[in-house]
Amino acid sequence: MSRRLVLASQSPARLQLLRAAGLDPEVVVSGVDESAVQAPRVAELVALLASAKAVAVAKAQTDALVVGADSVLEFRGQPLGKPVDAADARLRWARMGGRSGVLHTGQAVLDVRDGTVVRRDVGVSSTVVHFASPAPAELEAYLATGEPLQVAGAFTLDGLGGQFVRRIEGDPSAVIGLSMPLLRTQLAKLDVTLTDLWRR
DSSP: OOOOEEEOOOOHHHHHHHHHTTOOOEEOOOOOOGGGOOOSSHHHHHHHHHHHHHHHHHTTOSEEEEEEEEEEEEETTEEEOSOSSHHHHHHHHHHHTTOEEEEEEEEEEEEEETTEEEEEEEEEEEEEEEEOOOOHHHHHHHHHHSGGGGSGGGOOSSSGGGGGEEEEESOHHHHHTOOHHHHHHHHHHTTOOGGGGSOO
């Protein structure tokens, strides 16, 4: 039986991933203050952030599957979310170029029925990203687009920044913002088949 699917994220990339997978989610922005969430490890941090977003949105739902997600790049043990400005992004690329980091994407799926969360599943997908070394002119051109300021780690895989990624080890959809294989597994744990949610 088909269920309402609610995406607790304003990320266009996450929405596009779900639509490309045959789904038609409603988007509800959580309004969670991400700076207030702390954790000792990056993987734990993204799981907590994803959960917080999903819970915040679930409170206003009566019957839906709510998906919250968050991504953070771990580089040399440090979490890198969205850069604060172009100077910050430039500094990050000076460090990341020619090296690798781990992009962690946390996902929380909440099953809301009659206004109550009856079941939930939280998971994390971690993918190693190997970065190229953009030439100074290439990096300045990329920074001028504004794209790296909108995303965790100051890069995208599916946008202009994809040319500066040499390769990845793991799930490409997780690097884009939402692991579709993980989502399928999470839904199955809640007795929901992803294909049952396809647009008819």
